[in-house]
Amino acid sequence: MEHEELEEILPLYVVGALDRQERQALDAHLLSGCPTCPAALKEYRAAASLLPYALSPNAPSDELKARMMEAIRASASEPAATQTARLPRLGPGAWLRHVIPPPPSWIPYPAITLVALLLLAGSWFYTLSIRSQVTTQADQRQRMETALHGETARIAALQKQVTEQEQLLAGLREEVAGRIGALTDLERVLAEREAELAQSRQQLAQREQGANSLRKALAQRDEMLTFLRSPTVQVISLAGSEMAKSAGALLLYEAESKQAFLYAFNMPPLPAGKTYQLWAIVDKPINAGTFGTDAGHKGRLIVRTIPDPARVAKFAVSLEPEGGRPQPTGEIYLAGQL
Amino acid sequence: MRLAPAPCWSTDSGTRRMDPRPRQPSSPIDPALIARVAKGDQQAFGELYDLSSTLLFTLALRILGDRDEAADLLQEVYLEVWRKGVRYDVGRGTPTAWLVTLTRSRAIDRLRSRASKGYGVTDSIGDTGAAALPDHTPGPFETNADLEQRALVKKAFAELPEAQQQALELAYYEGLSHQEIASRLDQPLGTIKTRIKLGMSKLKDLLRPCWEQP
Numbered sequence: 001m002e003h004e005e006l007e008e009i010l011p012l013y014v015v016g017a018l019d020r021q022e023r024q025a026l027d028a029h030l031l032s033g034c035p036t037c038p039a040a041l042k043e044y045r046a047a048a049s050l051l052p053y054a055l056s057p058n059a060p061s062d063e064l065k066a067r068m069m070e071a072i073r074a075s076a077s078e079p080a081a082t083q084t085a086r087l088p089r090l091g092p093g094a095w096l097r098h099v100i101p102p103p104p105s106w107i108p109y110p111a112i113t114l115v116a117l118l119l120l121a122g123s124w125f126y127t128l129s130i131r132s133q134v135t136t137q138a139d140q141r142q143r144m145e146t147a148l149h150g151e152t153a154r155i156a157a158l159q160k161q162v163t164e165q166e167q168l169l170a171g172l173r174e175e176v177a178g179r180i181g182a183l184t185d186l187e188r189v190l191a192e193r194e195a196e197l198a199q200s201r202q203q204l205a206q207r208e209q210g211a212n213s214l215r216k217a218l219a220q221r222d223e224m225l226t227f228l229r230s231p232t233v234q235v236i237s238l239a240g241s242e243m244a245k246s247a248g249a250l251l252l253y254e255a256e257s258k259q260a261f262l263y264a265f266n267m268p269p270l271p272a273g274k275t276y277q278l279w280a281i282v283d284k285p286i287n288a289g290t291f292g293t294d295a296g297h298k299g300r301l302i303v304r305t306i307p308d309p310a311r312v313a314k315f316a317v318s319l320e321p322e323g324g325r326p327q328p329t330g331e332i333y334l335a336g337q338l
Numbered sequence: 339m340r341l342a343p344a345p346c347w348s349t350d351s352g353t354r355r356m357d358p359r360p361r362q363p364s365s366p367i368d369p370a371l372i373a374r375v376a377k378g379d380q381q382a383f384g385e386l387y388d389l390s391s392t393l394l395f396t397l398a399l400r401i402l403g404d405r406d407e408a409a410d411l412l413q414e415v416y417l418e419v420w421r422k423g424v425r426y427d428v429g430r431g432t433p434t435a436w437l438v439t440l441t442r443s444r445a446i447d448r449l450r451s452r453a454s455k456g457y458g459v460t461d462s463i464g465d466t467g468a469a470a471l472p473d474h475t476p477g478p479f480e481t482n483a484d485l486e487q488r489a490l491v492k493k494a495f496a497e498l499p500e501a502q503q504q505a506l507e508l509a510y511y512e513g514l515s516h517q518e519i520a521s522r523l524d525q526p527l528g529t530i531k532t533r534i535k536l537g538m539s540k541l542k543d544l545l546r547p548c549w550e551q552p
Contacts, residue, residue, distance in 0.1 A: 011538030017509035017516045046549045047542040049435035051510055052397040053491035060395040064409050065387055072420050120373050128429045
């Protein structure tokens with residue numbers, strides 16, 4: 001039940017009209033330190049205790065008082081055994097006498113009574129204040145215990161969170177370590193790839209070189225083919241001299257473009273620092289270019305501009321120092337005419 | 339006689355012995371008297387008896403409906419006070435309120451145990467036993483203050499509607515719970531609760547001068 005409901009039933013409480021459950025609920029509420037109910041209860045209780053004054057008074061018989069006084073006189077003069085039994089329930093005054101021995105007879109008795117009364121009143125008020133303090137402290141303690149329980153639960157929850165975070169962190173660390181390992185592997189692979197790439201570049205350069213030479217060779221062949229296909233091409237055959245009996249050459253001359261192509265075969269290998277040089281002899285020998293030989297002892301030479309073969313008395317190839325000479329100086333290896 | 343709603347002790351100062359301590363105005367019994375009784379002061383006990391026995395006997399008789407049984411109960415209550423006077427708590431009310439509460443509680447206990455033993459339960463004796471006796475017959479030790487208080491409470495109670503008086507009497511003197519009263523009177527529970535609440539609220543307001551310091 002809520003405070004409002006309980007406050008409502010205070011009047012029923014003081015006249016004893018509540019059932020046991022309600023009475024217990026209200027008792028618990030009053031003990032819980034409600035700030036307003038005890039004051040209201042005190043007033044209702046005072047009003048209820050006055051109710052018997054509304055009755056027509058009836059005095060008990062005088063005999064009852066006599067009987068009663070006799071009974072208490074008897075209990076006062078009971079033997080020590082009974083007195084001992086009363087000891088735990090000694091009143092404040094008796095208790096005081098018990099603790100502090102009776103004063104000497106020269107101290108006036110009313111003074112002692114006054115002191116005792118003051119002490120008694122003091123102890124009452126002290127008891128009251130202690131009782132309210134105890135109630136307040138019990139409340140505070142309960143509140144603090146509740147708060148403590150709450151805090152403990154919160155700390156437990158936080159600890160659980162921390163543990164979870166730590167586990168997460170450990171997992172992350174492991175993952176990071178794994179990633180670092182993978183990264184190292186990748187770096188190693190990258191280095192390998194870079195090495196391979198460098199190698200590949202080198203190979204590519206070599207290939208390009210090869211391709212270039214192939215392209216060059218192809219171009220020469222194309223030009224040779226062009227020569228051969230041309231209807232205006234003239235073929236001049238050169239025969240080996242005494243220096244190279246098995247050697248020979250074909251000189252293809254294309255009149256339109258005035259270009260010529262020399263194809264020599266079975267040429268003796270060139271000594272170091274030497275080259276073959278083609279001469280077109282009109283009035284005197286005219287330099288037509290130099291050429292080397294390949295592994296198959298073949299030599300090729302394209303001549304961009306060449307005098308009309310009809311005006312050329314003789315074509316000849318001589319062995320000359322490297323770079324060629326303006327006029328022939330060496331032996332003649334090949335010679336022929338149109 | 340018309341009574342001023344002044345504090346119940348307004349006419350008392352001349353009739354009581356000189357006492358420098360501020361007294362609980364609603365009670366003719368000084369808490370110090372209870373303290374003396376608790377210390378085993380037989381004279382104080384006699385004084386206490388003289389001051390309270392009429393009120394307590396009236397109450398016991400109203401509840402139990404039998405003079406011998408009421409006297410027996412009174413003896414039990416006073417001997418309990420003699421032995422356990424130290425239990426009185428000044429913070430909970432006046433000595434009179436304490437004695438009334440104690441007597442009512444013991445009497446209701448007897449009433450219940452008698453009912454459980456199969457005795458017949460007297461309904462209301464208000465108009466037979468107690469009222470048959472002459473009114474205003476103060477005991478030898480009743481003071482003017484007692485008389486004044488008696489008149490004030492009587493007047494306040496008479497001001498309540500009859501239904502509220504009846505509900506309060508059934509609870510207070512017969513020890514019935516609100517449910518028992520409702521079934522006794524064949525009324526809804528809520529009605530009974532309301533009657534008790536309204537009755538007590540009004541009594542509290544009317545009787546406040548009896549316990550409030552002037």
